Amino acid sequence: MTGIETLVLAGAILVLACVALTRFFDWLGVPVLLLFLGVGMVAGAEGYGGLSIGGPGIARSIGIFCLVLILFGGGLDTVWSSVRPVLGPALSLSTVGVALTAIPLGLAACWVLDLPLWTGFLLGAMLSSTDASAVFSILRSRDIRLRPRVRNLLELESGINDPMAVFLTVVAVEAALDPRTITWGWLLIRFGLEMAVGALVGIGGGWILSWLTNRLKARQEGLYPVFALAWAFLLFGLAAQLHGSGFLAVFLAGMTAGHRDFVGRRSTERFFDGLTWLAQIVLFLILGIMVHPSELFPLIPRGLVLTLVMLLLARPLAVLVSLAPFGFGMRESVFVGWVGLRGAVPLVLATYPLLAGVPHASSLLIVVFLAVGISALAQGTTLSVFAERLGILDKEIDQTVPDSAQSLSPDIEEIELMVPFGSVAAGRPLVELHLPAHCRIVMIGRGESLLVPDPEGGTILQEGDILQVLASPEDIASLQARLMPPAT
Numbered sequence: 001m002t003g004i005e006t007l008v009l010a011g012a013i014l015v016l017a018c019v020a021l022t023r024f025f026d027w028l029g030v031p032v033l034l035l036f037l038g039v040g041m042v043a044g045a046e047g048y049g050g051l052s053i054g055g056p057g058i059a060r061s062i063g064i065f066c067l068v069l070i071l072f073g074g075g076l077d078t079v080w081s082s083v084r085p086v087l088g089p090a091l092s093l094s095t096v097g098v099a100l101t102a103i104p105l106g107l108a109a110c111w112v113l114d115l116p117l118w119t120g121f122l123l124g125a126m127l128s129s130t131d132a133s134a135v136f137s138i139l140r141s142r143d144i145r146l147r148p149r150v151r152n153l154l155e156l157e158s159g160i161n162d163p164m165a166v167f168l169t170v171v172a173v174e175a176a177l178d179p180r181t182i183t184w185g186w187l188l189i190r191f192g193l194e195m196a197v198g199a200l201v202g203i204g205g206g207w208i209l210s211w212l213t214n215r216l217k218a219r220q221e222g223l224y225p226v227f228a229l230a231w232a233f234l235l236f237g238l239a240a241q242l243h244g245s246g247f248l249a250v251f252l253a254g255m256t257a258g259h260r261d262f263v264g265r266r267s268t269e270r271f272f273d274g275l276t277w278l279a280q281i282v283l284f285l286i287l288g289i290m291v292h293p294s295e296l297f298p299l300i301p302r303g304l305v306l307t308l309v310m311l312l313l314a315r316p317l318a319v320l321v322s323l324a325p326f327g328f329g330m331r332e333s334v335f336v337g338w339v340g341l342r343g344a345v346p347l348v349l350a351t352y353p354l355l356a357g358v359p360h361a362s363s364l365l366i367v368v369f370l371a372v373g374i375s376a377l378a379q380g381t382t383l384s385v386f387a388e389r390l391g392i393l394d395k396e397i398d399q400t401v402p403d404s405a406q407s408l409s410p411d412i413e414e415i416e417l418m419v420p421f422g423s424v425a426a427g428r429p430l431v432e433l434h435l436p437a438h439c440r441i442v443m444i445g446r447g448e449s450l451l452v453p454d455p456e457g458g459t460i461l462q463e464g465d466i467l468q469v470l471a472s473p474e475d476i477a478s479l480q481a482r483l484m485p486p487a488t
Contacts, residue, residue: 010051014043018281033343033376036281037369040288051289056354059286063348066279067162068250070344072232073272074159075206075254082148083156089326090153093319093336094129094161100318101310102128102168108309112302113367115360118179122172123364126350127310127371129165130158131343144384145394150332154339159255162345163198163245167191169349176358197244199252205235206256213262214429221456224264225271228257261431263458280344287347291369299363303370310371311378315340331390338386342375412438412470416445419465422485431457433482439471 018039022032043049053059083090106124109115115123146154175182209231213224232250239249254272258265316337323333350368353361387393419426425433430441430453444451444459445466453459469479 010043010049014039014049014285015278015281018285033280033284033341033380034373036284037288037373040285041291041293042288043285044289044291046292046294053286053289056290056351059290060348060351060355062286063283063344063351066283067247067344067348068232068236069229069272069275069279071159071162071247071251072228072254073269073276075251075256076258076269076272078155078159078255078258080255080259083152086149086153086156089323089328090156090160092322092326093153093157095164097157097318097322098128098161098164099168100321101314102165103314104317105306105310105314108314109306109367112305113360113363116176118172118175119358119360119364122169122176122353122358123306123367124314125165125168125172126346126352126364126368127342128168129161129342129345130154130340131345144387146387146392147332147394150335150392151394153336159251160248162251163195163248165345165349166245166247167194169352173352173356173358176353177356193243194245195248197242198239198246198248201235201239201242201244202249202252203256205231205238205249206253206258207260209253209257210260210262213264214432216263217458217460221264221267221458224456225268228264228268228272229275261434261457263429263431263454264456265431266456283344283347287350287365287369287372291366295362296366296369299366300370303367304374306367307371307374311338311375332392335386335390335392338379339383341379342372346372412472413476415469415471415476417467417469417476417480417483419461419463419467419483420485421463423461423463423483424486425461425483426463428461429457430454430459430461433461433479436471436475436478439469439475439479441467441469443468 018032018036021035021039025032025035043051102121102124104124105127106117106121108120109123110117110120113120113123145151171182171187209228212231213227216224216227218224218227232253235249235253236246239246258269316334319337319340320333323336328336346368350365353364358364435441441453444453444461445468446462446464451459469476471479
């Protein structure tokens with residue numbers, strides 16, 4: 001076989017092995033992130049597979065590609081109405097908290113690893129952000145339900161703290177190569193511009209995505225997720241070209257689009273759920289392949305010390321300071337401080353100093369590997385115990401019912417409504433009617449034809465359409481109001 005065929009075969013085998021073993025690791029109570037790292041090491045140059053990535057540049061490119069998928073998918077899953085009450089504390093954690101995590105961890109790295117000041121801070125910056133997908137994959141696999149405020153805070157913080165970690169890492173790389181390039185006033189302006197541009201591109205791009213999708217009128221349902229995928233990368237590239245944060249842009253774009261109804265939303269969410277898992281597997285496999293056991297073992301004692309500083313000192317203190325103005329109790333703050341698992345982002349950031357030629361970059365990669373692995377093992381296996389001991393579990397019975405199983409109201413009525421001439425709904429997709437939760441349009445009469453509405457809401461309404469509706473009287477009145485022509 002040729003080189004590319006061998007690579008494709010090896011990659012497929014590795015991904016299949018990771019997927020097949022996830023259930024076993026869940027049964028053991030061990031986070032699957034460790035599985036992905038372990039499989040990568042076994043397949044690496046010093047393992048049984050003898051695989052090599054081909055350089056930090058390729059690893060970084062693949063990592064950025066995967067992060068765009070993870071962040072956009074995470075944004076789609078983020079419910080704005082749920083996370084809005086914790087916006088303040090989440091912003092504090094994702095900025096002040098990230099910086100306060102990086103500083104003590106960087107100072108500890110200088111002492112433990114005998115590094116120059118900026119190189120030590122570089123390590124702290126790479127390990128300063130948390131991973132939402134890592135946290136929630138553990139919560140879902142063990143059916144752990146946290147209090148809504150804590151769960152929403154973790155979700156939003158983990159989604160928006162990556163840009164701060166990327167910014168600090170880039171600054172630290174530049175300073176480690178030449179400290180004279182650092183001007184504090186310009187750094188503040190640069191940070192503000194990056195975040196502002198990223199936020200504008202993301203929010204505006206997410207709104208435009210939902211608007212365009214509703215007017216795409218594609219006959220094939222599978223094209224809607226493809227359109228969203230290409231749009232996510234377009235926004236990332238656009239934000240980067242404008243010197244903004246591309247990672248912030250794609251997360252906010254996903255969250256903004258997810259806040260609105262658009263055609264193909266369910267299939268798009270399922271599509272990105274699968275891509276997110278694939279991206280995580282690929283990222284952890286790459287880091288495992290890049291790490292050589294011969295270089296790993298001598299650094300284990302010092303890497304363990306630094307990881308303990310991160311878990312027991314840097315992150316908890318940063319959380320306590322960041323959440324102090326927002327009325328969070330000590331139990332909640334302690335839990336948030338402990339749950340900050342490291343995951344995909346530090347793996348990508350570890351390639352930055354390698355690519356830039358920063359001294360000690362290979363040692364930094366090893367320490368990141370150890371920190372991510374120990375974090376997954378220590379925090380992942382104790383998460384449920386901490387939640388129960390600190391009283392963070394949600395004791396209320398979940399009354400929510402999946403959409404497919406929702407029952408209609410007892411006073412349901414069947415009625416036919418016409419889309420009047422001049423209606424604001426004419427020429428627009430059904431999804432833009434924003435139907436009430438218990439309202440169903442089961443059939444549409446159009447001339448001599450009967451149409452079954454697109455379950456994704458893509459059916460375009462026309463003047464004179466007859467809608468056969470199942471709904472309560474209140475919902476019928478609401479729907480009638482949405483079909484009326486605009487007031488003159």
